[in-house]
Amino acid sequence: MKIIVDSEKCEGHNRCYALAPDLIEVDDYGYASAIGDGTVPPEHAEAAQLAVDNCPEYAITIES
Template identity: 40%
Template sequence: MKVVVDMNKCQDHGQCVFAAPDVFQLDDSGHLAFVSEPDEALRADVEDAADVCPLQAIRIED
């Protein structure tokens, strides 16, 4: 599984951080950082994060 975030859409709302904290974080300056190839066991959390993103900036590639 590969996580792709369109950083041109992302506005660092952080909803993904709440849904999948093992994959998404906000760095010290408040910008999104993420694991691009997380463990498959985290798929459900990543799917939830993609669903709650207000700008739909997250997608999953297999």
């Protein structure tokens, strides 16, 4: 399971970073990206789904 942030769509709302800080990092401008290769450990699966479900830009997806 991987979390993917579409950098073209991200507008820096930072909800994913607040909800899944173990999976998402943000740059100095607040734009988000997945940490590492985006692999979601099972214990962070719920946080990953919350990040998806709370992004107003639909910029985040999960690939199983």
